[in-house]
Structure formats: structure tokens, C-alpha cells
Amino acid sequence: MEIFDIIVLTALLFGISIYGLFKSLKGQQQLSVRDILHGSRVSVLSSALAVCSGIISAVSILGFPAEIYYQGGMPIWFGLAYFIAFPIVAFVLLPVLYDLKFTSIYEYLEKRFSFACRLLASLTFCLQMFLYISVALYAPALALSSITQIPLALSILITAGLSALYVSLGGAKAGIYTSSLQMALILVCLAFIFICSLIKINLSEIFSRAKLNGRLELMDFRIDPRIRHSVWSIVIGAIGTIISLFATNQLSVQRYLAMPSLRHAQWVVLLNIPINFMVLTLYTGISLIIFAFYYNCDPGLISKDRLFPYFIVNQFSSFPGLVGLFIASVFSAGMSTLSASYSALSAVIIEDVIRQYLLKMRNGTQLNANLAVKLARTLR
16 A cells, blocks of 8 residues: 555544544533443444444445446346335334333334243343454455455454443444444445446446346346245345344334434434445445456456555555555445444443342342443443
8 A cells, every 4th residue: 555545544433433433521420320231322324324324234335346346237226125025114114112111122022922032132142242243343344355455463453442432431422423334434435435436437337248248137136045046035125134133123222212213213313324235236336347357358356355455556556545445445434344343342242141140149139330330331
């Protein structure tokens, strides 16, 4: 990387983190456990961007363009699923969860079934999140270290250290403000790469090369489990995935519960339709552009996840700061995923494990508020 790329990378990562921390500490302090774990008084747009950034990890930024490059543009059908799944989340499932005002969504399982069911689901979620955090940290770090001069250990340390710092000091509110800016950075970076690519190659070449090599075959309606993608498998699978991630996942639900009313929370969900659609469109456009560059000379990379970083370094090293902007966006995606995971794990561990255990030890006596706040801050 050039010196200007390093300056851009450092300024963006630390600037966004400091801004989120400053916004969270400005004004009235977060005095309750709920404020620390969920955040409070955050705008609808900031929460919507934060929800999206918590789901869109660095793995998807590196993996999605590679999937379309090698397998074709069928994932564009995710866009149809957005218009079906998000309204279901907003108008069918969210009203139930919002009215219950649970800190942990797994409290619902105890009310509906039993405490054993709640505890099993909570522990399973914690295990899943620990594994997910590991992948979200290691996979992009490995891909970037193979293309750039950033050491693997340093990449992991930056992503984990910065996200832990601003979330532990500023609580969920810092996580939301920072994640919203990180999502905005990701969108700006993808749009900038798309525009800069069009300077080097025109749209007619992109579409002709993609069509000639089968990357625009989008109308596969076969009901065959042996094929990689079909319209049915993508749309139905995407609807189920979106509902599971945006309606029954602690990462997303706790953002909704930070809203002052159900209507605000529903807008947070619905705003994810255009946000996710923009991301999907940019992913698809960039993927087809990369294919247009390498359609007759595949880079032959060891890992497909290295394709997008390779394209940036190979084609845009002469653009001042663009490599640094791209790496900052990948780090931002990783950090936003980690900060959302920290918040979710804190809420679940405190409410479903520690608090229940302490209640039994204290013979049903509620945990002291000051002690609970200290415990929440410690776990964050």
C-alpha cells in the first residue's frame, strides 16, 4: 500500500470509532442495564444502517462478488425476497416481540415453553456467535493479508481491538452510531469502486462479455436440488434466511427494542429493503465488472475470497487512497459485525445465564441495579 492509502485507512477507522464513542457519551449517561445493552434515543436511520451492518459481514463483501463471478448472477433474486420477507418481519413478527419488551429474545421461549428450552436456545446462540465471530475475524484477515502487506495478526487485532474499545466504553449506543457510519462507508466504497471501474470499461462490454459467458442467465425455474441456484431455491431460501436473521436473532431484535415506539421499530425494518437492495445491486454490478476484466484470463487464485481484493490492488493501485478505502470498508464490516455480536452476547449471557443463576442463589431476589449495571459494563 502507498502512504496515502495508509493515511486513509487509519483516518477512517479511528475517526469513525471516535465519533461513535463521542456520540454515545454526549448528553445524559446510560444509567440502566437496558440502556447499556440496547442503547437509547437513536435515530431510525442510524438503527436501520446498524442492523444492516451487523448482518453484512466482511465475509459477504469478499464472498458475494466471487460467487457471482464464478457462478453467475442468479443471486440477484435475493432482491425479490427483500420485498416479501421484510414486511413479514415488520408487520407480523415484530409487534409480538416489541410488546413483550424482552432484553433477551429467548425469554419468549420460557414464557411459551419452559426455562430449559430458553437456556438451551441461549447456550446454542452463544456457541453459534463464538464460531461466527471467529470466522468474521479470521476469513477477511486471511484474504487481505494474502493480497496486501497487512500481517494476519495485525488485521485481527485491529478489527477486534477497535470494536471492543468503543463498545465497552460507550455501550450499545456507541455500537449503533459507529455501525451506522461503517455501513455508510461500505456503501460509499462500493459505489466509488463501481464508478471508477466504469472509467476503465464501458457498460456494453460488461454486459456483452457477461451474456456471452452465461453470467446473465437469470431465468432458471427448475425444481432440481442438484443444481447450485434456481429462482425457487434463492427466493424461498432468502425469505427464510432474512426472517431468521432480522426477526429471531438477538443482533437485530435488540436494535428494534431501542426504538421509542413500534412504528419507529417497523421503519427500521422497512428501511433495510432499500439499503440491502443497494448493497445487492452494487455487489452484482462490481461482480460483472470483475468478470469483464478477467473473462479470458482467470487470475487463478488459491482462494475465491481473494478475488475482490486482488481486483482492487491489481486495477486501482494508481487511484490515490482507493485501496485504503476498500480495506477500511472490509475492516468496518468486520468491526460492525463484532460490535453487534458483543451486544447480543452480553444481553443473552446476562439475562439468560448469569441473572437466572444469581436469582436461584439469592432465592428469587432481584439483582441489585448498581451491581447489574457494573456487570453489564464488564461483559461489554
